[in-house]
Amino acid sequence: MSEETVTSSAGQSPPTQDGAANRRPGMVLVIVLALQTMLILDVNVVNIALPDLKEALDFTPTGLSWVLSSYLLTFGGLLLLGGRAGDVLGHRRGMLIGVTVFTLASLLGGLANSAGMLLAARALQGVGAAIAAPTVLALIATHFTDNKSRARALGLYAAVSGSGAAIGLIGGGLLTDWLSWRWVLFINVPIGIVLLIAAPMFIHETERKPARFDLGGALTSTVGMTALVYGFIRAAESGWGDTLTLGSFALAIVLLALFVFIETHAKQPITPLRLFADRNRATGYLSLLFVMAAGNAMFFFLTQFLQEVRGFTPIQAGLAFVPLAVLILAASSIAAKVLPKAGPRVLTAVGAAAISIGLIWFARITPEAEYVSALLGPMLVAGLGMGTLLVGVTTILMSGIAPEETGAASGLLNVMQQIGGALGLAIMVTVFGAASRGAADEVPAGLDAKGAADFVLTEGVTTAFAWGAGFTALTILLTLIMRTVPMGGGEEAEPAPEQGANPAREVTAP
Structure with missing residues (x-):
């Protein structure tokens, strides 16, 4: 193209x-x-x-x-x-x-x-x-x-x-x-x-700058990722041997390989692949993908659990998430202050550990789980971890960037949030579908139709949470192979992000 x-x-x-x-x-x-x-x-x-x-x-x-x-x-x-x-x-x-x-x-x-x-x-x-x-x-x-x-x-x-x-x-x-x-x-x-x-x-109006539209790169990456996500969701409904499932994965492989070819030959590529050559940025992008996968899935499945199993109204479900959202914001502010001393790798690892703990806690819920006693605790722990991790991983991704590549690096960071959330959610939905089908054959005797439906949905949701905890646990391992980011006031220090913005808040909460 x-x-x-x-x-x-x-x-x-x-x-x-x-x-x-x-x-x-x-x-x-x-x-x-x-x-x-x-x-x-x-x-x-x-x-x-x-x-x-x-x-x-x-x-x-x-x-x-x-x-x-x-x-x-x-x-x-x-x-x-x-x-x-x-x-x-x-x-x-x-x-x-x-x-x-x-x-x-x-x-x-x-x-x-x-x-x-x-x-x-x-x-x-x-x-x-x-x-x-x-x-x-x-x-x-x-x-x-x-x-x-x-x-x-x-x-x-x-x-x-x-x-x-x-x-x-x-x-x-x-x-x-x-x-x-x-x-x-x-x-x-x-x-x-x-x-x-x-x-x-x-x-x-701002000054207009001559440039090239990398339409080939944009289309092959978008359609390729869509085919990949469709493959996972189709597998959740029809199984891994389904013709459309296999065809979607094959199309995704072809298009994403074509995307890499286009980007390596384009004069002005939409995605500078050289950014992935740096070990810290490669592991940082992967960490962000894992976290957004777990975070989006947590919001997606908890919303359904609260309303369909626990009977919350939409307003009650929205208010139920407020402590988590507020803690993400508060934790990011605190993490930004301790960043110069702790360093971004430590914050990333600690945040990932906290998210993993929260998700493992969520994986233990039952259809009778009460909000205050069973759900609020893991929400707060996960929110603390998200706010902390996003500061660390954003700092890692934006450190050591040449001035002419700052825009591309920050743009790619935001791309990874959206794509990571979509791909991760697709994988979690596949896990949810398989677990729900298995649970349908194991419904305890004596449950009415509503109780059986709640049991099946809860089994699917908790299995997805367990997989999400596995994703964030992988982020902890990734921090072990990251290089130390040179800092000015201690072992590591906070780099100046693009246009002076707080790195903790350049990333949208899942």
Whole structure:
């Protein structure tokens, strides 16, 4: 596949727009933070609505994971291409295109009357998010040029990113309980319309830079990962010997091999494979993939356990996750302060150990598990581990990066979050499906239909949690082969991340 060359005919932004934008920096900040909030909420706000979606659109238990995976795959697979589009077309134009696609897709998703229509809309949402998301930090950088205002803007950006999980879970519960599951998608429409009206009024266009769109790399990686995820989910429903299962894995191998070939020969590759040549970054990316796999699966399965087995309402389920989300944010702040003394490898290992403990604890729950006595404890332990680990692994991934590769490295970090979450969830769903089928043959005598269903679902969920603990335990082993990151104030020290942002909060909580 060839690259499409795109060049700019207009290099500088109009001075009148610059002046107008600079007189209203507060509005610029409101607009970009509203965009960031809308994008970051979209996974968790839908998570709480999953049981209602399953009933309304007749999803299978394993097929339900596509509601998350279809969004994550297109978002992650096209994220680097979206960042390149902002450079080429101008970041304001990129933002407007991305928000338009995202808003229309949200409307279509809310109107969906079938599972296929909803999944198509979710995939289209991911396309819009991939175009719009990279423009947020770029617009902050171009509109806030002095250190003080930029630091304030980045601090608010970090706060929005860090609190997104809690806001999304509560908001999803409120919308689903008071209105319907459709409103977790409809809510994006008025926000998107306001952004489309306000952005041209207050945000000036940035300089457009000639570059190449690596369309071949973007398409082969996205379709290849989708085929891989489909293979795992198909295996959960139809077994490993199924023709479509085997065909999906074969297609994934071919496309991902083609992706590697394209990236090694492209003049401007969408994924600089040389970043994986460094031992720390290779193990760091793998660690991030494992953690996002376990984290996304934990939210996905706990949501269903709370509502389908324990009978929580959507609002109650959303509030149940708040302690975990808050502890992720608090732990990341504390970990950032102790990072210079402890070092990123230690934080990564300690965080992975805490997540493993939390997941093993979750793997012991029964259908009668009470929230305070059986679920709150492992939630808090897992949240502590996630916040701590994300600081360590982000620091490892962003250390020793050449200035010209900082953008690619940080973009790839975010890609690994989305792709890792989708692939990991697919593997966990496969485990869940196999365990559920086995449990269906071992239902204890004397249980009614509801009790039998609760037993089967709980057995599948706890098995998935146990596998998740195995993934995070592998992260501990990976830290043993990482090199020590040179630090300024002790054994290791915190490197300055891109644009001065807190590394603990550049990573979106699962």
